[in-house]
Amino acid sequence: MQNIRVTLVIQNCPVNRFAHNFAQTVKQVSAAALQNCDFVVFPEMNLTGYAPANLSNAVALDSVWINKLNRLAQKHNIAILTGLVEKAAAGKIYATHLVIRPDQPVARYRKIHLSPFEAPYFSCGDDADVFKFKGVYFGIQLCYDAHFPELSTAMALKRADIIFFPHASPRGTPGEKSASWKRHLTARAFDNAVFVAAVNQVGENNAGLDFPGISMMIGPDGFLAGENIAYENKIKTHVLDMSLLEHIRTHKMRYFLPNRRGNLIDE
Template identity: 30%
Template sequence: MSRKVRLGTVSMILNNKLSGMEYYNNMVESAEQILTEAANEKPDLMVLPEYFAHAQLNYEMKRKMAERIPDSDAPLQAKMSELARKLNSNLVYGAVEVDGDKYYNVAVVLDRKGGYVGKYRKVHLYPGERAFFTPGDEFPVMDLDIGKLGVALCMDIHYPEMWTIMALNGADIVAHPAGWMDYTGNLCESLVNARAVDNQYYVITSHFVQVPYLSGKHPGHSRIVDPYGRTRADTSHLPGYAIATVDLDQLYEYWAKGDLKLEMPTLKECFLGMRRPELYGQICEKDEEKKWKLKNPIIYEKE
């Protein structure tokens, strides 16, 4: 079989000189400009960064601009729905959700007509986010017209368990909106490649970028990564978009022969089919002892 689709990702300039509504409006306008340009490439799915219009807002402004989700009349949702329709593409974007007295870092998924498909609430919060956001507790896999989509946000990249759960639930693609600052130059790249290979699906990661890029800044480098761990399209260290045509049925073919090849035609059957979950119970237990914790970590910056 063949399921060829066009997957796209976006890098957006993060301007530290802007704040408040000036920043918010600038980012919404930038998203519209980039997605409008991308429409000529006829993508089937586009991904924007983690809470792209809220990243530079302080907590007071985040509260003010948070939206109930779904709410088709809410300003950001209405605008993103309009852009999905114009683009004729499924769309994933990061936002801030309010639900009662709780706030969530979320990724919202829209279909080609701008209709609400679902949301993912970030499970693994960055330490600095915990004072404001409530963590999510689900790993949804959503049905799109091109296949099954899982979603992770930024810090989630460090927790392979949830990525495997999405694979077990049938994800063909995982969207990874992020607000990553890469201090080594290749840390996020290595992690994304590993998640794609281990779970034998496509990963779309979307980042902010600061130009000119230096290590320790937002790197851009938004990518589409295939199950071989190879980059199929990349924005480099620049703002803009990247799109790749991929075949969701083309995974990493296993090199076995005969009956074993029939049992395991690709590494998806091998990696997921040969798991030993009966041995992994410790991962799900409360870790009271913290045996992994260093007694005397070397720290240079004390304050």
């Protein structure tokens, strides 16, 4: 399998400034394209900012700005993964991440596990879908989702090669966030033999929250493959050697998923 280039975008995402955030997103997509990336991945809710109690911050999916992102994906032959607070039908509000690829309908992942701070305001998603681009199968989880190992396993069983973890996590310093991610995200990668990529917002968001800027790439062997600490908007492109997946998955003592006894897990 060919190498895949993934650009992780640490982005400042002020609340109630959709036009500003969208313009920054377009700018960063173009910058990532200059690095010949295949995927450009933004933090959770990068378009709207993160303020769960501020329901006026939610936006409906609009063909005008979505079409602009579609044209960018088509122009650069890349997949764009970008997030927002989605105002859906019947007044439901979701934490949503969009998947925008050339010549394919816009897909989305709606956050399945809501934190105690989010549950009073958002609805839960129900679909742990896996998507495909350039021969790579990938899943998306949002922030709090990362703490539920069975969700990563469900995606791995659907053939995910990469799981992306966009975050809007305001707690701690970049060093503390790094230590936290290394505790649990390395396990998600190692147990399921998948690449794991995580990226957070950065800086103050005009709603009383301050985010530690960090992104991280972890290999399917569970080892750290790259990390980026930032105090402003910043991108980092990682080159993934996809042959490492085959190396791990053909090793009898390093690929655990085929020997999983799923019947022991209560529904």
